[in-house]
């Protein structure tokens with residue numbers, strides 16, 4: 001893929017930033033925050049997987065794509081680790097996140113060591129295809145444009161770069177493995193695996209936040225949230241389903257105009273660009 005930029009970022013995370021960074025939606029905000037607790041372990045797993053694949057790649061352009069993919073994911077997990085430090089400091093009960101983080105790290109390191117390359121590449125592609133399908137919908141509906149939390153800014157930068165490198169894990173899977181049925185079967189397995197972990201992190205994050213969550217339970221906010229989420233899911237879910245099809249090709253998907261605008265914006269505010 002062309003145009004994968006490596007952007008070094010400096011987000012203004014603060015301990016008093018709004019953690020309900022999805023407007024009107026504490027549940028979705030905590031779901032994302034739970035997912036983000038995983039990223040300093042999951043994205044290194046993706047990088048390790050790509051490095052394992054490198055000796056099997058005979059195409060020079062694909063090798064360059066792989067390096068850029070790893071550089072982008074490397075910056076993603078570093079930025080998320082910074083945000084996670086703030087999030088972990090918000091409540092004493094969030095110390096319970098640490099053993100869970102350790103358990104996840106161990107499991108993914110075990111995958112790297114003991115699972116076959118095709119399993120790891122299909123896992124990576126299952127994660128990447130799902131996130132890029134949802135990222136398109138998120139940019140299109142302006143999911144991260146409705147609060148001024150730096151967490152929304154982090155999310156928008158991340159999903160934009162997920163779209164920039166949306167074809168890399170797919171192309172490498174096709175080059176090294178190539179079976180559609182295995183990709184589809186394993187994508188579903190990896191997505192279930194991922195969400196089972198998200199739920200465990202989310203549960204810890206939500207536990208001390210009953211008052212905050214209740215403050216968003218008014219009929220007016222609930223109605224607004226339901227209408228908005230319908231609008232978002234109608235765009236996201238069909239695109240995820242299309243990734244399971246034998247003819248799925250991430251290089252051929254339509255991208256919303258908000259993607260180019262976000263690319264320009266984050267290239268402009270990056271502290272370094274290459």
Ligand SMILES: [Fe+2]
Pocket residue numbers: 043072073076158162
């Ligand atoms: Fe990422």
Ligand SMILES: [Fe+2]
Pocket residue numbers: 073128162165
């Ligand atoms: Fe990615």
